[in-house]
Amino acid sequence: MLFIQYVxxxxxVGGAYALIGIGLTLILGIMNVVNxxxxxxxxxGAYFLYTFFAxxxxxxxxxxxxxxxxxxxxxxxxxxxxxxxxxxxSVDTVMLAMIxxxxxxxxxxxxxxxxVPQSIKDPFPHDAIIVGGLYFIPQRILVIVIAFFFVVLTxxxxxxxxxxxxxxxxxxxxxxxSLMGINSDHIYSFTFVLGAGLASAxxxxxxxxxxxxxxxxxxxxLKAFTIVIFxxxxxxxxxxxxxxxxxxxxxxGAGYVSSGYQHAVGFLMLILILIIKPKGLFGKIGIxx
Amino acid sequence: MKKNRVILLLCLLGAIxxxxxxxxxxxxxxxxxxGIYAISAISVNLILGYAGQLSLGHAAFFGIGSYVSALxxxxxxxxxxxGMILAPAxxxxxxxxxxxxALKLRGAYFVIMTIGVAEVLKLVxxxxxxxxxxxxxxxxxxxxxxxxxxxxxxxxxEKVPYYYLVLLFLIVSVFLQCRLIRSPFGRSFISIRExxxxxxxxxxxxxxxxxxxxVISTAIAGLSGSLYAHYVKFIDPGVFAFFxxxxxxxxxxxxxxxxxxxxxLGAIxxxxxxxxLRVFGDSRMVIYSLIVIFFVIFMPRGIxxxxxxxxxxxxxxxxxxxxxxNGETEGSMS
Amino acid sequence: xxHAEILKVQCLTVRxxxxxxxxxxxxxxxxxxxxxxxxxxxxxxxxxxxxxTGFVKKEAGTIEFKGNHLEHLRPHEIAEKGIVRTFQITSLxxxxxxxxxxxxxxxxxxxxxxxxxxxxTRRKQRKEDTxxxxxxxxxxxxxxxxxRNTIAFSLPYGDQxxxxxxxxxxxxxxxxxxxxxxxxxNDAETQVMMSLIKKLRDQGMTILLVEHDxxxxxxxxxxxxxxxxxxxxxxxxxxxxxSDPEVIAAYLGERR
Numbered sequence: 001m002l003f004i005q006y007v008x009x010x011x012x013v014g015g016a017y018a019l020i021g022i023g024l025t026l027i028l029g030i031m032n033v034v035n036x037x038x039x040x041x042x043x044x045g046a047y048f049l050y051t052f053f054a055x056x057x058x059x060x061x062x063x064x065x066x067x068x069x070x071x072x073x074x075x076x077x078x079x080x081x082x083x084x085x086x087x088x089x090s091v092d093t094v095m096l097a098m099i100x101x102x103x104x105x106x107x108x109x110x111x112x113x114x115x116v117p118q119s120i121k122d123p124f125p126h127d128a129i130i131v132g133g134l135y136f137i138p139q140r141i142l143v144i145v146i147a148f149f150f151v152v153l154t155x156x157x158x159x160x161x162x163x164x165x166x167x168x169x170x171x172x173x174x175x176x177x178s179l180m181g182i183n184s185d186h187i188y189s190f191t192f193v194l195g196a197g198l199a200s201a202x203x204x205x206x207x208x209x210x211x212x213x214x215x216x217x218x219x220x221x222l223k224a225f226t227i228v229i230f231x232x233x234x235x236x237x238x239x240x241x242x243x244x245x246x247x248x249x250x251x252x253g254a255g256y257v258s259s260g261y262q263h264a265v266g267f268l269m270l271i272l273i274l275i276i277k278p279k280g281l282f283g284k285i286g287i288x289x
Numbered sequence: 290m291k292k293n294r295v296i297l298l299l300c301l302l303g304a305i306x307x308x309x310x311x312x313x314x315x316x317x318x319x320x321x322x323x324g325i326y327a328i329s330a331i332s333v334n335l336i337l338g339y340a341g342q343l344s345l346g347h348a349a350f351f352g353i354g355s356y357v358s359a360l361x362x363x364x365x366x367x368x369x370x371x372g373m374i375l376a377p378a379x380x381x382x383x384x385x386x387x388x389x390x391a392l393k394l395r396g397a398y399f400v401i402m403t404i405g406v407a408e409v410l411k412l413v414x415x416x417x418x419x420x421x422x423x424x425x426x427x428x429x430x431x432x433x434x435x436x437x438x439x440x441x442x443x444x445x446x447e448k449v450p451y452y453y454l455v456l457l458f459l460i461v462s463v464f465l466q467c468r469l470i471r472s473p474f475g476r477s478f479i480s481i482r483e484x485x486x487x488x489x490x491x492x493x494x495x496x497x498x499x500x501x502x503x504v505i506s507t508a509i510a511g512l513s514g515s516l517y518a519h520y521v522k523f524i525d526p527g528v529f530a531f532f533x534x535x536x537x538x539x540x541x542x543x544x545x546x547x548x549x550x551x552x553x554l555g556a557i558x559x560x561x562x563x564x565x566l567r568v569f570g571d572s573r574m575v576i577y578s579l580i581v582i583f584f585v586i587f588m589p590r591g592i593x594x595x596x597x598x599x600x601x602x603x604x605x606x607x608x609x610x611x612x613x614x615n616g617e618t619e620g621s622m623s
Numbered sequence: 624x625x626h627a628e629i630l631k632v633q634c635l636t637v638r639x640x641x642x643x644x645x646x647x648x649x650x651x652x653x654x655x656x657x658x659x660x661x662x663x664x665x666x667x668x669x670x671x672x673x674x675x676t677g678f679v680k681k682e683a684g685t686i687e688f689k690g691n692h693l694e695h696l697r698p699h700e701i702a703e704k705g706i707v708r709t710f711q712i713t714s715l716x717x718x719x720x721x722x723x724x725x726x727x728x729x730x731x732x733x734x735x736x737x738x739x740x741x742x743x744t745r746r747k748q749r750k751e752d753t754x755x756x757x758x759x760x761x762x763x764x765x766x767x768x769x770x771r772n773t774i775a776f777s778l779p780y781g782d783q784x785x786x787x788x789x790x791x792x793x794x795x796x797x798x799x800x801x802x803x804x805x806x807x808x809n810d811a812e813t814q815v816m817m818s819l820i821k822k823l824r825d826q827g828m829t830i831l832l833v834e835h836d837x838x839x840x841x842x843x844x845x846x847x848x849x850x851x852x853x854x855x856x857x858x859x860x861x862x863x864x865x866s867d868p869e870v871i872a873a874y875l876g877e878r879r
Contacts, residue, residue: 103578483716492702
């Protein structure tokens with residue numbers, strides 16, 4: 001029974017993890033950008049939720065949407081200011097530049113919100129709903145519902161819209177896609193904004209669960225990369241699967257072993273997949289240099 | 290070449306005379322830190338500048354060196370001299386394990402692994418309280434006192450003697466780097482950086498050589514960690530900070546990767562810059578991040594390259610000034 | 624000049640996602656001959672090279688070189704045995720000088736222990752002296768000694784392709800696998816390449832080349848093998864191949 005409880009908890013967090021993973025796998029796969037600032041988008045998502053909800057007292061669900069919107073704007077600015085000018089440079093240069101960007105956001109967050117860790121108290125009742133011996137906290141249910149919603153939304157975007165088709169084409173073969181008349185600048189812009197949005201959604205959803213501080217992005221980033229590598233670069237299904245698995249394993253690890261080393265679970269998964277199947281569960285390609 | 294020798298000697302002379310001229314304790318402190326970080330930067334330069342692999346987790350090896358040296362002193366009474374052997378051994382072994390795992394792939398996968406290692410070690414340092422004292426850190430790490438009978442004592446707990454100790458090891462590291470690069474070993478790392486497939490086709494076992502360079506690099510990083518621990522006399526899980534790894538990479542990139550002087554120059558720059566930025570108070574790190582972005586975008590070859598370019602005039606082939614220092618043409622036989 | 628069989632490839636098969644890029648190919652190389660591997664684009668020629676030299680996984684097949692089996696060896700181990708290949712796309716050490724490119728090629732002859740390196744022993748210095756002299760010899764042989772200090776990426780294309788061969792020569796191969804050595808070269812440069820390859824054969828090397836330029840192929844080959852869709856369809860002397868209807872059909876009209 002306890003085991004199932006851990007698994008359920010893990011799936012909930014894993015759902016949010018899937019969002020950040022999908023965002024990164026899109027950016028990595030379509031833009032070939034090693035986005036070390038991805039974790040900061042997560043962090044900003046959490047902080048904006050805090051600002052809109054706890055400080056400005058805006059409706060909780062609306063705050064989540066506003067937070068996502070705010071980070072998407074920031075993501076757009078980032079892409080235009082940093083990534084576009086560096087389009088022709090090497091993967092390493094872009095990687096290091098994004099590290100600079102991540103440092104920038106971490107420290108701006110420090111200035112804006114101080115280094116004191118904040119916790120976000122959600123407005124829902126904190127008594128668990130008990131179904132069949134299992135405990136469900138309302139906020140957690142909201143997390144999995146919203147995460148699921150965003151995953152489906154993204155999936156529909158990619159599979160059913162013209163834009164999504166263009167993105168998938170760019171993912172498969174950048175040059176040919178642009179030869180076919182796809183405006184790669186627009187695609188890249190949109191991809192990055194979408195990725196940032198998903199990361200911030202993850203942050204906003206998990207904000208009330210974990211405490212928020214300016215350096216939380218480091219860990220989020222590492223987990224995002226673990227998810228992408230584990231699931232397979234560029235694989236949507238892979239990101240979802242890996243995200244859920246990470247959530248579950250972390251939960252089981254925290255429950256049965258120790259909560260201090262919880263975050264090391266992801267690293268173990270990383271080592272495991274690199275030894276067994278470096279391309280990831282569903283992956284077919286690697287990061288081109 | 291002659292000009293380089295003269296500049297080198299002048300710098301050496303300046304470094305040796307520095308404590309005689311500067312008595313201010315704050316500047317001595319910065320100088321010692323620069324020395325320690327320069328040794329770490331050289332270790333990163335070996336992997337990044339010469340072998341072409343980016344490591345964003347070198348804090349892991351620096352940190353392991355610090356903790357091993359510190360704990361050996363506190364738990365086992367091993368003085369600094371022993372720590373300076375244990376630390377590189379420990380970080381070298383860790384480096385070997387990481388290399389064997391992470392070098393199955395290259396590029397961004399390797400980078401992520403290195404970041405992960407540092408994060409995990411930080412977690413261990415935070416949680417294994419019985420050994421590492423957790424977030425409280427390890428204190429009272431002592432530096433040795435050598436007594437020479439009637440000639441007096443040399444107390445390494447004081448800044449000036451420690452400065453010369455660090456300077457000595459810095460010189461040894463620079464020398465080691467030079468020897469290593471101007472050799473078949475060095476040529477094989479460089480060729481792997483330039484074109485790994487081609488290197489393999491002429492008989493270079495890239496996996497093996499990359500592991501060798503990682504082990505040497507991490508051992509040197511561990512040594513610098515040991516020097517750090519016995520200087521600041523207190524370490525905590527913060528030695529594993531991601532920021533520190535980033536700063537080390539910036540030292541190499543900003544100074545000039547793949548050159549002999551680059552990491553030292555970079556260490557001076559990127560130790561001085563965060564200090565100088567203190568005047569900006571809380572915005573200090575924001576400005577630092579902007580400087581990082583600036584360097585990465587506009588000066589990816591590092592200061593050394595652009596200095597050369599300016600001093601030698603525009604007519605010269607750009608690449609020569611950055612790589613001719615490796616001296617693999619007829620000058621290398623000396 | 625003995626003509627013993629030096630390299631024997633049997634039933635070589637390479638699969639890429641359900642397709643046999645190389646399909647059960649058999650051939651031998653005799654000592655000291657020039658053999659050309661020709662065929663339309665996509666026939667599997669470069670893949671054959673990759674398979675022999677360990678750059679690509681084989682589905683099946685054996686590769687025997689002077690009695691040694693090479694199937695499970697990695698690229699650098701195959702180079703150690705004496706087989707060196709060049710690449711279809713220009714492959715050099717871009718930021719190193721011409722001389723350094725060749726110097727690196729001498730790795731197998733030059734490598735030593737860490738001890739030698741750290742203490743700059745006389746043994747190491749002697750090896751480096753030899754390397755320097757040998758590198759200069761190769762530079763003169765391929766006529767690039769006038770540009771020895773030029774950085775590789777700034778060389779004109781024709782010189783780059785010649786340098787690639789120089790790098791391979793530095794590794795002192797017995798068998799040289801050249802992948803489209805004359806790709807992108809004009810007529811004059813192709814002539815230079817042809818005489819270079821012939822000189823190498825005259826010095827005792829065995830050469831297998833992948834080529835599209837029929838003048839070069841017909842001009843210097845002792846034997847020619849033809850691949851199409853991964854299968855070897857025929858082999859023979861230039862005269863035989865030139866008039867073989869199957870070969871002509873495979874190319875849909877003869878290339879010049």
